[in-house]
Amino acid sequence: MEKTFMTGNEAIAEAAIQAGCRHFFGYPITPQSEIPEYMSKRLPKMGGVYLQAESEVAAINMLFGAAGTGARVMTSSSSPGISLMQEGISYIAAARLPCVIVNIMRGGPGLGGIQPSQSDYFQATKGGGHGDYHLIVLAPHTLQEAVYLTMNSFDLADKYRNPVMILGDGYMGQMMEPVSFPKLTPRHTPKGWALTGAKDRPANLVKTLYLDPEALEKHNLVINQTIQKIKKEEVQVETYHTDDAEIIIAAYGTVARIAKTAIEVLRNKGLKVGLIRPITVFPFPCKIFEELADRRFLVVEMSFGQMLEDVQLSLGRKASVHFYGRTGVVPSYDEIIVEVEKLVK
Amino acid sequence: MNPSENPLYANVTMAGFGGQGLMFIGKLLAYSAMKAGMNVTWIPSYGPEMRGGTANCTVVLSGREIGSPVITSPQALIIMNNPSLDAFEARLQNNGHLFLNSSLVTNETRREDIKVVRIPANDVALEVGEKRAANMVMLGAYVEQTKVVTKSLIFEGLKEFFGKKMEFLDVNKRAFEAGMRCVQDGS
Structure with missing residues (x-):
């Protein structure tokens, strides 16, 4: 397949377009501004809409409205901007509208x-906005995987009528790598x-307002059943050299690919x-953590320990879980090697 | 295997003033290697940078899947100015290659465990007729020394990047070849 040399931001934007996204609402912020830039160049030429809102608050509410029409819609931002969007994200989840953030x-x-x-993990996976809801959160580790997951995110959002978040980091947005775009037949859920x-x-x-308490609970039960179904059917995980591993690193996104090099050296x-x-x-x-709970674990994140809590919950209290985190700085594979070697001594 | 011991593996960090074209030659190198069927990553320093500030990028080329695109100790450094030498020389691997633009880098390296390749890139670029092509002179020297990609792949890549601006294409090719010759004559 033909490969294109692109930044992660461009690759995500192109993947969204190829998945049928024709409406984008956003506001620039480093390190993701190339996504709106790319959309602003492409969408108007394809009969779509690119709209630079006056703020992230406005952008997410535009997304809310456009999602209500059943169109494939997307917004993108970076951490402080995503915080501003939380109220709107809660409303979109409440209204059971598909969209990609x-x-x-x-x-x-x-x-x-x-x-x-990677310090928005809690916000992304535990709620962020108010109320009983969850986003489906996809965390690619290479640009090619970012393409696949972005393409798939629109199908997932439509299938479950639930917003999906692509969770990347600044390196993924700024770096370049060859990517290819598979021919796609989007699953168009009616x-x-x-x-x-x-x-x-x-x-x-x-709507999102249910003043009758029983009606609200009934509505929330539907959302919750959807979440339970997602938990059962949509888990995706990669295991790498775990069969004979005595120490297992748990990491996602860019940190996971850095960990792969550390593992090769170790x-x-x-x-x-x-x-x-x-x-x-x-x-x-x-489940995979439960199955391997007899091993020793090292969780590595670009935060001071957020996914760590999900790993600990999955493994139970008796498990051996260690942690290494950097924030504001990307951990190198040499640092991960040192941390693993400390565990062996 | 340590990725650096893989025969089909190379990484390089390039640093200089913003505007010296380091990001460009990094992308060109990565793109050319991609055309040769290799896996590549290109990572820029990004930040509130501007012309005249410092800029750097790191390129990884591999015959296999690339794990870490983040490289703390590169196999090679292309250094275009004094501040970049100060910032990066300590990071270069043992026996690594330090490509110095000797037209602008007046400081001496303190390292004795590395191979230093001095290229008066700005002077050479002026001789071929385009003072802004010092970056291509350095890339030519790097490619000639390391043989990570071929000249023809770089030239094909240049054509892609420059499109119809033929006058720039030719002078950049000449600068690249002049950089190659600097290494040939020096060895």
């Missing part, structure tokens, strides 16, 4: 910095709920080290 994480809290980070003008059919209603030194790499960080791949 890209977070190319940078260091926080507050305005933080513009270097890569959208009988969409607001399309109600000509010759009863009116549809998209195996060459005779140390049995493997990797569990969650591809969906929600739903979290609990």
Whole structure:
């Protein structure tokens, strides 16, 4: 297949277009501004809409409205901007509307910095906005995987009527790597709920207000059943050299690919080290951790320990779990090697 | 295996002033290697940078899947100015190659365990007729020394990058070849 040399931001944008996304609402912020830039060049030429909103708050509400029509829609931002969007994301989840939100994480809290980070894991996987909901959260580790996951995210959003987040980091957005775009047949789930003008059919209603407590609970139960189904059917995880591993690194995204190099070097030194790499960080791949709970674990993140908590929950209290984290700085494979060697001593 | 011991593996960090074209030659090198069927990654330093500030990028080329695109101790350094030498020389691997633009780098390296290749890139670029092509002179020297890709692949890549601006294409080719000759004459 023909390969194109692109940045991660461009690759995600192109993948979304090829998956049928024709409407994008956003606001620039480093290190993801190339996504809106790419969309602004491409979408108008294809009969789509690129709209630069006056703020992230406006962008997410535009996305809310456009998603209500059943169109394939996307926004992208980076950590502080994603925080501003949380109210709208909660409303979209409440209204059960499919859409794709890209977070190319940078260091926080507050305005933080513009270097890569993974410190929005809690926000992405545990809620972020108010109320009982979850996003489906996909965490690619290479640009090719970012293409596949972005293409698939629209199908997932439609299938479950649930917003999907692509969780990347600044390195993934800025780096370049060859990618190819597979020919795609999008699964177009019928959208009988969409607001399309109600000509010759009863009116549809998209809303998030349920003042009758029983009606609210009934509505939330539907959302929850959807989440339970997602947990059962949509887990994606990669295991790498885990069969004989005595020490297993748990990492996702860019850190996972750095860990792969560390594992290659450590195996060459005779140390049995493997990797569990969650591809969906929600739903979290609990089962594989349970199965391998007798091994020793090293969780590595570009945060001070967020996915760590899901790993600990999955493994139970008796497991041996260690942690290495950098924030604002990308850990090198040499650092990971040192951490693993400390465990062996 | 340590990735550096893989015969089909190379990495290089390039650093200089913003505007010296380091990002460009990094992309060109990666793109050309991709055309040869290799896996490649290109990572820029990114930040609030501008013309005259410092800029660097790291390229990894491999016959196999690339794990870490982040390289702490590169096999080679292309250094275009004094501040970049200060910032990066300590990181170069033992026996690594240090490509110095000796037209601008006046400081001496403190390392004795490395191979230093001095190329007066700005002067050479002026001789071929385009003072802004010092980056291509350095890339020519790097490619001649390491043989990670062929000249013809770089030239094909240049054609892609420059499109119809033929006058720039030719002078950049000449600068690249002049850089190659610097290494041939020096060895």
